[in-house]
Amino acid sequence: MVRPFDLSTSDLIYPIFIREDGKTFEIPSMKGQRYYSLDSCVEVCGEAVELGIPAVMVFGVLKKKDADGSIALRKDAFHPKIFNKLKKEFGDDLVLISNVCLCDYTADEFCVYTDERGKVLNEKTAEMLGKIAVVHAEAGADVVAPAAMCDGQVRHMRSALDDAGFDDVAIMTYVKTDSCLFQPYFEAMTLAEKPRRTVDPSRFRTDVINEKMFMQKVDLDIGEGADMVIVKPALTNLDHVLRVKEKYPTVPIAAYQVSGEYAMIKLLGEYGHVDEKVLLMETLSSIKRAGADMILTYYAVEVAKILRGK
Numbered sequence: 001m002v003r004p005f006d007l008s009t010s011d012l013i014y015p016i017f018i019r020e021d022g023k024t025f026e027i028p029s030m031k032g033q034r035y036y037s038l039d040s041c042v043e044v045c046g047e048a049v050e051l052g053i054p055a056v057m058v059f060g061v062l063k064k065k066d067a068d069g070s071i072a073l074r075k076d077a078f079h080p081k082i083f084n085k086l087k088k089e090f091g092d093d094l095v096l097i098s099n100v101c102l103c104d105y106t107a108d109e110f111c112v113y114t115d116e117r118g119k120v121l122n123e124k125t126a127e128m129l130g131k132i133a134v135v136h137a138e139a140g141a142d143v144v145a146p147a148a149m150c151d152g153q154v155r156h157m158r159s160a161l162d163d164a165g166f167d168d169v170a171i172m173t174y175v176k177t178d179s180c181l182f183q184p185y186f187e188a189m190t191l192a193e194k195p196r197r198t199v200d201p202s203r204f205r206t207d208v209i210n211e212k213m214f215m216q217k218v219d220l221d222i223g224e225g226a227d228m229v230i231v232k233p234a235l236t237n238l239d240h241v242l243r244v245k246e247k248y249p250t251v252p253i254a255a256y257q258v259s260g261e262y263a264m265i266k267l268l269g270e271y272g273h274v275d276e277k278v279l280l281m282e283t284l285s286s287i288k289r290a291g292a293d294m295i296l297t298y299y300a301v302e303v304a305k306i307l308r309g310k
């Protein structure tokens, strides 16, 4: 009765991994989560809709990547197929959010373009992300989420979408601190044995201890036209969630409970040190308390079932 707010299924966004090679199995780095095929993703999305989860974040795992990521712009590529299929199946019952990053398409699996000396090529990356966003919007994505953390990515995306007639497609920008908690995700997204050996990601993610750097990036992306902000990871950035919420009370804020956070909860439960569900609800409640309007979590389906008493 006296709670100012509570966790609800309508806060949840379910991130799903869909493989182009059609193989479906448990993701080794994220026990309890599965890879879906183009067909089987319909099933899990249907379950999400039934449970009252309003949105999914789509991660496509390609069979083959290429040197410059230009495969992303082909209309017959895998990502457009996913959005086409899910939009046809669920219409407006499910919000389709597209993760837009170069690492999904480039052979070096890096989020940004670099020159031969390893210098990050900001404008070139941002321009490409804008083009990819249009391809996904054409195929049915409702929201695009630029994930490369490069300056200008929102500006390029907004103008590319507007020029193509997608002024109603929203931009949900990721602002990330540099974190080892992303590692299980990288392993899930690659078909290579040792992912990401090129440029150090700390060169474009924000320093975990530098809150000014983080807020500067938030200011930049909102100034460029971002409609929503995703703070990532959640657990290590609860103060950032609060700070963004206080500075931008009218901007919807999402927090992403990332793969490493998922794995920590899962493993602590498995080892028998804590009750997995209790820890899960405790972490999600703290994310909500910090000010998140939305929570991306690999536990979304399970949480929705708990909340519905199933």
Ligand SMILES: [Zn+2]
Binding pocket: 101, 102, 103, 104, 110, 111, 147, 148
């Ligand atoms: Zn990336």
